[in-house]
Amino acid sequence: MFASLAVHHLWWLLALLLIALEVALPGYFLLWIGIGAGATGVLAWLLPGMSLLAQAVAFTVCALLACALYAYVLRPRLRRGDAAGERLNRRGEQLVGQRYVLIEPIVNGRGRARVGDGEWLVNGPDLPLGANVEVIGVDGNTLKVRPAA
Structure with a gap:
C-alpha cells in the first residue's frame, strides 16, 4: 500500500494524523509537532535524496522550532489579547x-x-x-x- 507513496507523503500523513489527534485531544502540543512533521515533508519533497537519518533530525529540529515558536512568540501574544477578553462581559x-x-x-x-x-x-x-x-x-x-x- 505504502510502496507507491513517496517519503514526503508519509511525513504529510503523519502531520495530518498528529493534527487530527490535536483536534480530538486538544492541548496545543500535537499541533506543533504535526506542523514539524509537515515541514519535514516539505524538506523531503524539496530534497529527494535526503537520508532517513537526516529526515529524523530535520523532524526533531522542525518540531522543536514549532513548539518554541508557540511558547515564546504566539503564547505571550495570546495572553496579551486576554486582557481585552477579560472585559468581554463587562x-x-x-x-x-x-x-x-x-x-x-x-x-x-x-x-x-x-x-x-x-x-x-x-x-x-x-x-x-x-x-x-x-x-x-x-x-x-x-x-x-x-x-x-
Whole structure:
C-alpha cells in the first residue's frame, strides 16, 4: 500500500494524523509537532535524496522550532489579547473614554445617556439635557461621566 507513496507523503500523513489527534485531544502540543512533521515533508519533497537519518533530525529540529515558536512568540501574544477578553462581559468598562449625549439632564449627580440603542444611568456634575459627556469610569451599571471637552 505504502510502496507507491513517496517519503514526503508519509511525513504529510503523519502531520495530518498528529493534527487530527490535536483536534480530538486538544492541548496545543500535537499541533506543533504535526506542523514539524509537515515541514519535514516539505524538506523531503524539496530534497529527494535526503537520508532517513537526516529526515529524523530535520523532524526533531522542525518540531522543536514549532513548539518554541508557540511558547515564546504566539503564547505571550495570546495572553496579551486576554486582557481585552477579560472585559468581554463587562460592557461598561468598554465604554470608558467614549462620548455620549445626555437624554435626561444630570440633576443632583444623576441622569441618563444614550449609548447605542440603549440608555445608561450616569453620575457626574449637573449638566443640561443634550450635553455631551465622556465616560471616565463605571460603578456597577452606572457610568461615571464628565463634560466632554
